[in-house]
Amino acid sequence: MRSIDARVRTLTASLLLSVLLFSGVAMAQEGVSTREELPWMICCFGPFLLISLFFAVFGILWAFFYPIMFLYGVVFSERNLNRRTSDLVLRERASIEHFGKDPLSTLRGDHIVGGIKETGLVYASVVFSPSHWQLLIAWINQLFGGSIDVLHRVISVGRAEAKQRLREQAQAAGWDDVLNVRIDTAEMTPPSKPKGTKAVEVFAYGTGIKFG
Amino acid sequence: MVVNTETIAGKVITQNLGVVGGSTVRAKHVGKDIFASLKNIVGGELTAYTELLEESRTEAIARMVADASARGANAIVNVRFATSSVAGNASELFAYGTAVTVE
Numbered sequence: 569m570r571s572i573d574a575r576v577r578t579l580t581a582s583l584l585l586s587v588l589l590f591s592g593v594a595m596a597q598e599g600v601s602t603r604e605e606l607p608w609m610i611c612c613f614g615p616f617l618l619i620s621l622f623f624a625v626f627g628i629l630w631a632f633f634y635p636i637m638f639l640y641g642v643v644f645s646e647r648n649l650n651r652r653t654s655d656l657v658l659r660e661r662a663s664i665e666h667f668g669k670d671p672l673s674t675l676r677g678d679h680i681v682g683g684i685k686e687t688g689l690v691y692a693s694v695v696f697s698p699s700h701w702q703l704l705i706a707w708i709n710q711l712f713g714g715s716i717d718v719l720h721r722v723i724s725v726g727r728a729e730a731k732q733r734l735r736e737q738a739q740a741a742g743w744d745d746v747l748n749v750r751i752d753t754a755e756m757t758p759p760s761k762p763k764g765t766k767a768v769e770v771f772a773y774g775t776g777i778k779f780g
Numbered sequence: 781m782v783v784n785t786e787t788i789a790g791k792v793i794t795q796n797l798g799v800v801g802g803s804t805v806r807a808k809h810v811g812k813d814i815f816a817s818l819k820n821i822v823g824g825e826l827t828a829y830t831e832l833l834e835e836s837r838t839e840a841i842a843r844m845v846a847d848a849s850a851r852g853a854n855a856i857v858n859v860r861f862a863t864s865s866v867a868g869n870a871s872e873l874f875a876y877g878t879a880v881t882v883e
Contacts, residue, residue: 633818634821637818637821637822638821640821640822641821641822641823644822645822645823645824648822648823648824649823649824652824676785676786677785677789680789683789683790684789684790685790687781687783687785687788687789688781688782688783689782689783689784689841689859691837691861693830693833693834693837694825694830695825695826695827695829695830695833696824696825696826697819697820697823697824697825697826698823699820699821699822699823699824700820700821700822700823701823702823722823726825729825747785748784748785750784750860750861752861752862752863754863754864755865756826756829756865756871765813765816765817765820765826765829766820767816767820767826767829769829769830769833769863771833771837771861771863773784773859773861774784775783775784775785777789780790
């Protein structure tokens with residue numbers, strides 16, 4: 569992590585330096601316009617030109633790709649959700665077969681009669697997002713009020729996925745049961761960026777135990 | 781030993797060493813952010829962000845454990861997690877719990 573930090577710092581410093589250099593040259597050029605100084609100008613303008621070129625290319629691509637991807641979402645987002653739901657049902661059945669019951673519980677473990685040999689933390693998470701098509705439907709739906717089933721479905725599938733991953737983590741670590749399960753939901757969109765990526769993170773954690 | 785229950789079954793808590801915590805603020809590089817925003821249009825899981833949060837969670841837990849062992853604890857009980865978005869696409873992960881010694 570530290571090396572990336574250092575690289576970012578160097579990049580920022582060099583950008584600032586080029587801005588300073590550019591303004592210095594511009595100030596020196598004031599009132600004088602000779603052709604000889606042109607390469608200097610290009611040299612200092614270079615970074616800005618590159619950045620604007622990048623944005624221009626990105627904007628053009630965006631204008632073409634966005635409608636295509638939006639239509640893809642219109643056609644496939646419902647189907648993908650259905651496919652994931654049926655996949656989850658199968659995986660849930662497999663892990664319930666492995667444990668003999670649903671291993672997750674919010675109990676504190678006082679009910680366990682036999683001894684507990686070993687304990688440890690288990691956690692799993694998933695970041696889930698509705699498609700822009702579903703967001704549009706939800707926006708229209710919220711004009712009329714009532715329950716917004718589209719978003720409800722997306723978040724339930726996300727939560728079921730997080731729970732299933734927790735079961736699979738517990739299975740992989742060899743725990744017999746998971747106690748005191750908590751499910752947290754956090755928004756990925758920061759308040760400072762209201763138009764950013766719309767996604768929620770579902771995080772499930774609990775204490776894995778091994779019976780003595 | 782890290783658990784999110786109040787006690788550790790079969791062990792007795794002998795000493796309470798106070799609240800310990802660990803946090804990280806992390807962001808994926810711009811390329812992954814752009815890719816995630818593209819994936820966002822069609823919906824579904826954003827794998828890049830799932831990975832990011834998984835990595836940061838592991839690091840936050842490691843820092844919390846380091847904090848606890850610096851205090852001479854051998855277990856952390858009642859662990860909780862909190863997530864917040866600080867700025868841009870950086871997110872803060874915070875793990876906290878009570879450092880104890882158990883026998």
